[in-house]
Amino acid sequence: MVLNAPILKSNEQQVLDEKSQKSQKLSSFVPRHIGPNSDDIQQMLKVLGFPSLDALINQTVPQAIRLKQPLKLPEAESEYAALTSLKKVAAKNQVFRSYIGMGYYDSITPPVIGRNILENPGWYTAYTPYQPEIAQGRLEALLNFQTLIIDLTGLEIANASLLDEATAAAEAMSLSYGVCKNQANAYFVSGDCHPQTIDVLQTRAQPLGIKIIVGDHQTFDFDQPIFGAVLQYPASDGTIYDYRAFIEKAHAKGALVTVAADPLSLTLLTPPGEFGADIAVGSTQRFGIPLGFGGPHAAYFATKEEYKRLVPGRIVGVSKDAQGKPALRLALQTREQHIRREKATSNICTAQVLLAVMASMYAVYHGPDGLKQIAENIHSLTVLLAQGLKRLGYSVVSESFFDTLRVELGTHNLKDILAASEQLQINLRVFDATAVGISLDETTTPEDLIDLWHIFAGTDDLPFTLEELTSPSLSHLSLSRKSTYLIHPVFNRYHSETELLRYLHKLESKDLSLTTSMIPLGSCTMKLNATAEMIPVTWEEFGKIHPFAPLSQTQGYQLLFEQLEAWLAEITGFAGISLQPNAGSQGEYAGLLVIRQYHENRGEGHRNVCLIPTSAHGTNPASAVMCGMKVVAVACDSQGNIDVDDLKAKAEKHSNELAALMVTYPSTHGVFEEPIQEICAIVHSHGGQVYMDGANMNAQVGICRPGDIGADVCHLNLHKTFCIPHGGGGPGMGPIGVASHLVPFLPGHPVVTIDNSTQHSNIGAVAAAPWGSASILVISWMYIAMMGADGLTQATKVAILNANYIAKRLESYYPVLYQGKNGLVAHECILDLRSLKKSAAIEIDDVAKRLIDYGFHAPTVSWPVGGTIMVEPTESESKQELDRFCDALISIRQEIAEIESGKVDAQDNVLKNAPHTAESLITDEWHHLYSREQAAYPVPWTREYKFWPAVGRIDAAFGDRNFVCSCLPMDAY
Numbered sequence: 001m002v003l004n005a006p007i008l009k010s011n012e013q014q015v016l017d018e019k020s021q022k023s024q025k026l027s028s029f030v031p032r033h034i035g036p037n038s039d040d041i042q043q044m045l046k047v048l049g050f051p052s053l054d055a056l057i058n059q060t061v062p063q064a065i066r067l068k069q070p071l072k073l074p075e076a077e078s079e080y081a082a083l084t085s086l087k088k089v090a091a092k093n094q095v096f097r098s099y100i101g102m103g104y105y106d107s108i109t110p111p112v113i114g115r116n117i118l119e120n121p122g123w124y125t126a127y128t129p130y131q132p133e134i135a136q137g138r139l140e141a142l143l144n145f146q147t148l149i150i151d152l153t154g155l156e157i158a159n160a161s162l163l164d165e166a167t168a169a170a171e172a173m174s175l176s177y178g179v180c181k182n183q184a185n186a187y188f189v190s191g192d193c194h195p196q197t198i199d200v201l202q203t204r205a206q207p208l209g210i211k212i213i214v215g216d217h218q219t220f221d222f223d224q225p226i227f228g229a230v231l232q233y234p235a236s237d238g239t240i241y242d243y244r245a246f247i248e249k250a251h252a253k254g255a256l257v258t259v260a261a262d263p264l265s266l267t268l269l270t271p272p273g274e275f276g277a278d279i280a281v282g283s284t285q286r287f288g289i290p291l292g293f294g295g296p297h298a299a300y301f302a303t304k305e306e307y308k309r310l311v312p313g314r315i316v317g318v319s320k321d322a323q324g325k326p327a328l329r330l331a332l333q334t335r336e337q338h339i340r341r342e343k344a345t346s347n348i349c350t351a352q353v354l355l356a357v358m359a360s361m362y363a364v365y366h367g368p369d370g371l372k373q374i375a376e377n378i379h380s381l382t383v384l385l386a387q388g389l390k391r392l393g394y395s396v397v398s399e400s401f402f403d404t405l406r407v408e409l410g411t412h413n414l415k416d417i418l419a420a421s422e423q424l425q426i427n428l429r430v431f432d433a434t435a436v437g438i439s440l441d442e443t444t445t446p447e448d449l450i451d452l453w454h455i456f457a458g459t460d461d462l463p464f465t466l467e468e469l470t471s472p473s474l475s476h477l478s479l480s481r482k483s484t485y486l487i488h489p490v491f492n493r494y495h496s497e498t499e500l501l502r503y504l505h506k507l508e509s510k511d512l513s514l515t516t517s518m519i520p521l522g523s524c525t526m527k528l529n530a531t532a533e534m535i536p537v538t539w540e541e542f543g544k545i546h547p548f549a550p551l552s553q554t555q556g557y558q559l560l561f562e563q564l565e566a567w568l569a570e571i572t573g574f575a576g577i578s579l580q581p582n583a584g585s586q587g588e589y590a591g592l593l594v595i596r597q598y599h600e601n602r603g604e605g606h607r608n609v610c611l612i613p614t615s616a617h618g619t620n621p622a623s624a625v626m627c628g629m630k631v632v633a634v635a636c637d638s639q640g641n642i643d644v645d646d647l648k649a650k651a652e653k654h655s656n657e658l659a660a661l662m663v664t665y666p667s668t669h670g671v672f673e674e675p676i677q678e679i680c681a682i683v684h685s686h687g688g689q690v691y692m693d694g695a696n697m698n699a700q701v702g703i704c705r706p707g708d709i710g711a712d713v714c715h716l717n718l719h720k721t722f723c724i725p726h727g728g729g730g731p732g733m734g735p736i737g738v739a740s741h742l743v744p745f746l747p748g749h750p751v752v753t754i755d756n757s758t759q760h761s762n763i764g765a766v767a768a769a770p771w772g773s774a775s776i777l778v779i780s781w782m783y784i785a786m787m788g789a790d791g792l793t794q795a796t797k798v799a800i801l802n803a804n805y806i807a808k809r810l811e812s813y814y815p816v817l818y819q820g821k822n823g824l825v826a827h828e829c830i831l832d833l834r835s836l837k838k839s840a841a842i843e844i845d846d847v848a849k850r851l852i853d854y855g856f857h858a859p860t861v862s863w864p865v866g867g868t869i870m871v872e873p874t875e876s877e878s879k880q881e882l883d884r885f886c887d888a889l890i891s892i893r894q895e896i897a898e899i900e901s902g903k904v905d906a907q908d909n910v911l912k913n914a915p916h917t918a919e920s921l922i923t924d925e926w927h928h929l930y931s932r933e934q935a936a937y938p939v940p941w942t943r944e945y946k947f948w949p950a951v952g953r954i955d956a957a958f959g960d961r962n963f964v965c966s967c968l969p970m971d972a973y
């Protein structure tokens, strides 16, 4: 204890201070995160002709919007110190055994999967598999996932994951609404669905004018026309219903039926596809994914082949490569829902790839017999539990159940039961004062049953022993499954750890991730995902917590949210943050709903026009349509900027109906548009609100703030700017920040009290879990804690420097399409390759695939402008890596020049045949007009940095014509 701190520092104290400052510098995380060191920065600035980084930034970012003071954030901590701080926060969480169920069950992550996927940057730093030749590993894992879902649900096709069960049900509702021809606008939702699913459906239905009928499927008379229905299987309270009669009646009325099914139960129960369901949705969380206080987990979506073009999200399909070998890719890729813009019925972009990969591997690891054994164990323990409870004088509501019981308390007092369960650190589900629910899971042991009986007996003295109870049978499963599943060899041959380890590694080595080279994906910000940021994700204090655990047990999480919300509010300049949306697309949807509700609340509910520049990401118009808005496009001028005159004209024209403008800043064209404040003011003057798409926040942090610029709402892609890894296409988080007048409308939640739950004005739930994919928020917390205000600001500046350096080095080879008024770009740049088509018959894909031969992942291709590539290097890439990338593109330009000059054949050349597999080069015969060496080692350093693609160029059209989305028989290989 320091009683009298000396006013004047003693010499000793000064020495100590200096020492600690020095060690702080040594251990600072900032130079670990930022690629270029100060010498590199000076060299790069010299190339650009600027004396200092600040001079560059002053010329890049409009003065009028510059943040005048540093961000108010805590002092940066070292990796070690931040982990120590977070461990203290984690310790405030209490890990109880949770038998709450409701779609979330404790599970066991097989250690081989935990370490080699979840904790492995080879898997988690990969990008969405848009370049399939270097993504065959995760595509295969996702194909396994689809096969798993198809087999378990008994339906024909499945996608490669959705965000959570509740939003998957909402997607099913949308699909049903789209295809049903009976003109009805009501949707039946069984009251036996999980409450969060019902709430999310209600939120989604409202703006579309869909009427939700929550009712009892046993008594619903179909007098009211419905276009579809959703049923829970087994029901939320555990009951297994036979839905055949309901489905027949629904079909007779032309309605589509969705069944939300627990996939583990489907190893024992008749699958929905066999009793007539049109769509099945659910969560694969209990396939080895930690509870994580709500996520991330992979939801699934399965349906009939006839609806394949309307399926939300991504589907992996089988095609063939240039050599005719089977090869995987995202099927119907150009039809990815949100790419259809305002014609889309879903806005899903980022999904839950890493979790789908893990769940699929859980099935690979256990196989059909193992999964069945796990399900049978859980069921027989549940039967035992029911028998014991009956002996204790309780009644169990249903005779037909899988793993969940609804226990009527009768004369017993709920308070006593809860007190006893708290004593034993056990969570039960409370239905009401007269009934509780218990859901067992893979981790449950007979000893746990004894604890549960103690709770209900009110004493440690049980009137029976475990052994006395009748031996459990499967007799409580009313609809037992007859059909086989998972007979494909992939689910039957990797059951030893050695075999599985090698399978995982085999797949991992086919994929190019950040462990190999930079992934310069424009708009996607593939920066460092630091190990120290990832470590807390797998701490039990964060991982083993049920999303509906009492708040008293989740004080650590509450503190984490409070701090992260405060930091994000400071970074964005907003008054309130919602951490519920679990992807950028969901942030857009939530933010627009907030705007909609704001207008509604002011009696201006007729405002429904959403202005969106033509350069916007496809999710923007798709989200607007989901919010019942009418999209009006705003033109861009020849410089790529929003055409302010057109904006004025459109805002004026729709003045009375103007709801919002959606604007990305800096623009998707990679430029800080000068008149951004004017743009916001125009919209406000016509009564509209400004939604800022924050995907490009990496160019703003510490330099300017959406809230100050004039935006009312903004989402952040934490999996872009704030270091959550892309996971091969997910998970992510898309929290929104809002100005104070919009705070009352932020999302609520039906089960857990969150800030806004009590506000009648809240928009309802937009995701199943109250704080979305809560467990990965630790990554962004760690990032901000370790960077501090100065580090974050420096990162932004270096991100802008890196992009301008690339633009400068490449501009004489490929024109930079758009620039700001001083000839500079923001944090990314668009390189124009369109002229190459005429001069050398070179398509954008030829360059993208040729980059693979040089060991690089292509930048974003043909978006937001066709025939161009958009390069975003991020601050994490070193000067050496940037130079190597530029050298590759320059070398490719020379290869193209040889085609232009006629020296090289226009058809048979290294670009058209790229990427080159080792197999295609190591052949006895060689018929091409160039050498094998030119193909594989075009520049000396490729010998050191070689990445061999697993397959050659994939035939996209073939895959769509011959649509297959489950595992091929082995003889196909």
Ligand SMILES: *Cc1c(COP(=O)(O)O)cnc(C)c1O
Pocket: 348, 349, 350, 523, 524, 583, 584, 585, 586, 617, 619, 620, 664, 668, 693, 695, 696, 717, 732, 734
């Ligand atoms: C990534 C991105 C989105 C979508 O975000 P998801 O997290 O993938 O849903 C929206 N807008 C822009 C500009 C983006 O780059």
